[in-house]
Structures are given as structure tokens and as C-alpha cells.
Amino acid sequence: MTSADSSCDIRLTRVYDAPVALVWDAWTDLAQVAQWWGPRGFTITTHSKELRVDGTWVYTMHGPDGKDWPNFTRYHVVEPQKRLVYDHGASAADSAPLFRVTVDFHDLGERTQLELCMTLATPEQAQQTRGFIKAAGGNSTWDRLGEHLEKTVSGADVFVINRSFDAPIAIVWEMWTQPEHFAQWLPPTEFSMEFHRINIAPGGDGFYAMTNGAFTMYGRVEYLAVEAPHRLEYTQCFTDEHEQMSRHPGAPVWPETMRTLVQLTEEGPTQTRVTVRWNPHGHATPEEIAAFIAERGGMTQGWTGSFDKLEELLVRCQPMPD
Template identity: 60%
Template sequence: MSATKTKPQANEIYLERIYDAPVEIVWDAWVDPVQAAHWWGPRGFTLTTHSKELRVGGQWRYTMHGPDGTDYPNIATYHEIDEHRSLVYDHGATDDTPPLFRVTVYFTAIGKKTLMEMTMSLATAEAATQTRQFIKQAGGESTWDRFAEYLGAQIEHKERFVINRSFAAPIDLMYDMWTKAEHFSKWLPPTGFTMSFMRADLHEGGSSFYKMTNGSNITMYGRASYLEMSKSNRLVYTQQFCDEHENISRHPMAPTWPETMQTTVEFTAEGDSQTRVTVTWEPVGDFTDAELQAFINERRGMTMGWTGSFDKLEILLNA
């Protein structure tokens, strides 16, 4: 069995991720229910495994617990298992209802990294469209962001926040939307805020000094230093809150927030006019245990914040 790059059928939902971990570690973190409990499910969900038999014909019986207290029972039944290479299983069944779709997952070693390719096959194209909308509304793709965070913590002992989003735009345009001040100032600020620049030297080794305001009672200043700008592929910069004179300060509403945050943005073409953006956010430099914990505790809030910005970017691209 091997992965193919053929275009998904109308009744299929396809996604891929590259994880910075060897395929054996990725596989184990996927199939071990103890490890899966740390990342499986949308952000804010928790997981209870009742039983698991990783064999052809075996089942994984578990319950996902939503942040609102709703329980979602699930029975996954395995049809194919090729260790460190692939899994095929039915997803979404209960004792009283049939599976929602069949999942095929390929794990491919790329040096010390792992390419994960997942295809969800549904009965009809209409069912695939409905499921795609449900996954988006439930934040289901954050499962794979949580997986990246978990692997990073296990391998590098670093706490990060990861979020992915695919946009209907070519990769060169997406890179420009992130690296030209006249573009990203329109979508990057929190919802309800505007962004203006006192300095915008947007090149590798350059920096910016900016202001964000909601027009009434909140004004925030910040500065960014650009560490890496690889055209259409990768962007790395650090950010710090500061006062109007560019003296370093702290988040005006979160005094225990880490002083320096590093943002890594990776751009992946998913066709001629589709681009996936992967944002990795992490504290760097000196920070206390309390500041690190504040960062960890705010991951759900970060998801909401970045989702709001991404929604504005999508609107801007469609204008």
C-alpha cells in the first residue's frame, strides 16, 4: 500500500501535514490511546478510551467530551494495519448507528520528518460537503495542530501553538499578504482593531513599530524583528509589546504573558490556486514558568484570535 497524489474524489475529504518527528514516533503517538488522550479531538475537547484492540477487525471505543460538557461516543473499526505505514478504519459509529466515513491514513518518512496523508471517504459528494462544513464549525482540523504541539513537546521539550488554514489563493499572493504592510495591516489585528505603522522595514534583518487600537479605550504598541524571509515559503519574526516610545512593556491585558514571542509562518502550495498556511507561535528568550503556563493556558483563546484574523484575510482575498 502506498500513498498517491491523485486528486480527491467528490465524496472524499483529503488533508496532509508534515510533522517534525520520525515516523515511528508519529505512529506510536497515533495508535497509543494514552498518548492520543493528549491531542485527539478539536481544541478544548478531552478523550476517554474505554477499550482498544489494534488489529484487523479490532475496535477503538472512546468518548470525546466537548468543552460544553456534551459527550460524543465513538467506535472505530480497523480494516487494514501496516505498522509505521498506514491505517484504514471506519470512524464515527456508535452501538446504535453506522460509521460516518472510512479513513485511510498514510505515514511516509521524509528524512527525520513524517508526511501524514489522510483521506476520509463518504457515501456521497453531498455528505462530504456537509461533513467538511461540520469539521470547520467544530474546529476539527485543530486536532492535527494539537498533534504537532504534542510531538514538539515530546521531542524538543518545547511548548508551541500551531494553527493551519487553507486559502483559495496562489502561494505568491499569500506570501505578499503576510509580508507587505499595506496588506497584513488590514487583516492581522484582532477583530475590532485597526493597525498602523510608525516604521515598516519589512525585510530580513529589518523591523517594524506599530500601533493597534479599537478606536476607544484600548491602544497597544508593538514591534517586530524579521529573522527570516524566504520568498513564498517561510517567514520568521519575533514580536514584543512596547509603549509609544518603543520601550519594551507587557501585554496590557495579560501581565504574565511572555515578553518575546516568535512566529513562524510556512506556506505550502496545495494546487495552483490553493495555499495552506501553517503558523507556529512560541515564547523565546527568557520567560518564567508562570509566563509559560499563561501561554499554554491560552491556546483556545489563540485559536479564536487567529481564526478571526484568518476569516478577515479570507474576506479580503475574495473581495
């Protein structure tokens, strides 16, 4: 399956803090693949795999709803630590492939840039597939890969989520650093957010309240790095109304303090990818780490809801084209 029409392509770029050899192994070692392949909540069973030209990978994905999804892959290019090209199908060798996948692994020393392109037969099929990927949370696959690689490299448990927005990086940065903007989209659905004070600068802090009408939560944020327009880093904890540290009102074993790293990357003049990396900060007990790991699905749902609101806000804030 080939196409010279870029509208038939679905492209994705990720940069991982791991050497290319580790990223390649995470893709090709079945024991590792089983730990991250598929959207959040999915698991896989591999029936057979031959990683070679004209070799195949036959596996079943198991959805969180109990539904099974058969998958069939045939490899066309296998260049270790450099490139994979394969056709992806939906059941057997004699069925037509759904799309072709090209994966390029770029060695950046201690980091690796992954470029993935899915090529569909027509622009209409590509658009339909984009919708299916979004509805199924398919891009969380590459977030799970990031979490797996972080665990492999440092032993740390993290949460990662990415989202690309159709807006220039300067505007997306404003959405993260101007309180009147991010108070509109950052809170959980049904909550409103109000800052009693905020100073978005290295060493600055903020104190806020979030309410849904039935009850109010308070929190404090402390900024570690503010590097416009690419990097924002801060810690966050729950407090009472007097700014005394407290626990999550619904999860008493949730880690006391969380660290958030936000990275903005230009994917073109009018598109920006946001990467959020979230992890416990400071001392955390094994019970707190376990609670954090168990809640990754809920975190994905929460951040997805916030990002949906951010997407709507970006549409309203940008000037209409002539």
C-alpha cells in the first residue's frame, strides 16, 4: 500500500529520554511490548512473531470492555535501531491491510526521536482513522511507551500524555501562563477555578480554589521553571483554606506533592504539541506510588477532558482566517 498524497498520512513525532537501543528493544522485545502496546486499559496476547522482512506478527488486543481485537502485521523493512515498515491488517494474512506504517528511530545520543507515519489508501479513510484513534485513545499508546522507557532508564513511575493543537506555540503558551485563560480549561469538568494569588515565574507560587458548588478544594502551586514558550515546571499540592497542606479529599493515600513538567513543541507554524509529564515529588510511600500507578487511566480521562476544553478555547481565541 503506497500513496504520494500527504492527506492520506497520519503522522506522529515523539522524543523519548532513552537511547535508541532501548527504544528499539521496547518495540521488538515481546516481554516489553506487552507492557505498553495499545491504548490505556488494553492488554495484548502475541500468538506468533518473526521480526524479519516478510515476517509476521499475529496478536490479539484485549479491550477493557472485554472485546478482543485480532491484529495481523507483515514486515517489509527491518533495519535494527533505524526503521520498521509494515502493513497492518485486522485478522489474517489473506485479508487486505488497513494501512502501512513507517517508523523511523533517530539516534539523539541519550534521547531518541520517533517518527511514525500511517498511510491509508484514501484521504477519507485517513480522516476516518483519525477519528477512530481519538475515540479509542489510541495515541495513549505512545504515552505508555514513554512511561515504560522512563521506568526502564530511571526506575521512576511517571504519567505521560501528549496532545497536538491547531494553534501557534505562542498562543498555546499563553493558555498555560495567563490565569484568566488556564482557569477556564484546566479544572476537572463541572469545576470552576479561582486564583487568590499567582506569580508565574521561577520561585513564584500560587494559591487557588476549585469548586463544583457542592464542595471546594484548595491547592498551592510552586513554579520551578518558566522558559517561554517551551517549558513550564511546577509542583502542586492540596491545602485547606488557610494554605495548610492536606490530602486529596477523595484519595487519602494519593502522593502529597506532584510535579508537573509541560513541554511545548512546534509541529508546524500553526500546530503545537503539548507533552505533560506528571509524577510524585519528594518522598512517597509504596502505597502512594501504587495509588498513582493505579490511577493512570483516570488521569488520562481527566487530562483529556481538560485538553478538550483547551481545544475549544483555542478555537475561540484565534482570529478567523480571511
